Amino acid sequence: MTVRVIVADDQEVVRAGFGALLGTQPDFAVVATADDGAGAVRACGEHRPDVVLMDVRMPVMDGIEATRRVTAAPGAPRVLMLTTFDLDEHVYDALVAGASGFLLKDVTAERLFDAVRVVAAGEALLAPTVTRRLIGEFARLRPRPPSAALDVLTPRETEVLRLVAEGLTNAEIAGRLVVGEETVKTHVSRVLRKLDLRDRVQAVVAAYETGLVLPRAR
Secondary structure (H helix, E strand, C coil): CCEEEEEECCCHHHHHHHHHHHHCCCCEEEEEEECCHHHHHHHHHHHCCCEEEEECCCCCCCHHHHHHHHHHCCCCCEEEEEECCCCCHHHHHHHHHCCCEEEECCCCHHHHHHHHHHHHCCCCCCCCHHHHHHHHHHHHHCCCCCCHHHHHCCHHHHHHHHHHHCCCCHHHHHHHHCCCHHHHHHHHHHHHHHCCCCCHHHHHHHHHHCCCCCCCCC
16 A cells, blocks of 8 residues: 655755655655645645645644644544654644644654554554653643543543553553453544544543643653
8 A cells, every 4th residue: 555645844855855765665655745834734635645744833824723624624644743842832732633643853764654654554653752751741831620521431441541641552551451452452442432532642632631641740
């Protein structure tokens, strides 16, 4: 299967660089590029990509609003945010808006390829622990009162969500709870469905924002 990709960044060298790297892989096809968020939204409507590499800070329309619009559309692509800083409040806002993860712009080629394949397969890019750290940091800076939104979950589903938010993989959760990995996958799927979440990144955000998991104080 060929993964259709759009690269959106206001710096030509970044667009060209990522496009060239992705073009070296037989399973990727860069179908369009955009130099601002509005262009990214238009390109997604025209080319129906599987994955969008979206810069956070762009003119005309920033990457956050573009992500919100792109992920709200039927058959939405997965969005990977591009940023220069690993603790960037704008990235946190983009994750809340529907992004599936983020990459630093100095990412290695192999890491880039792996990230695109992971999100194209429908998974969230949680591998870098910095994603969880970023969510926790900005949840700490912008605390919210505990929410009743999680009342729809069973006690076991709530526990699984807590462990997901702590950064555990399905295999690690299975070991912690002494259940099969397929059982964990079923619980995760039910959590996402009940809370109307797209993926594990949004589950982590929800766990922090509802007060289920409290950010560690520095």
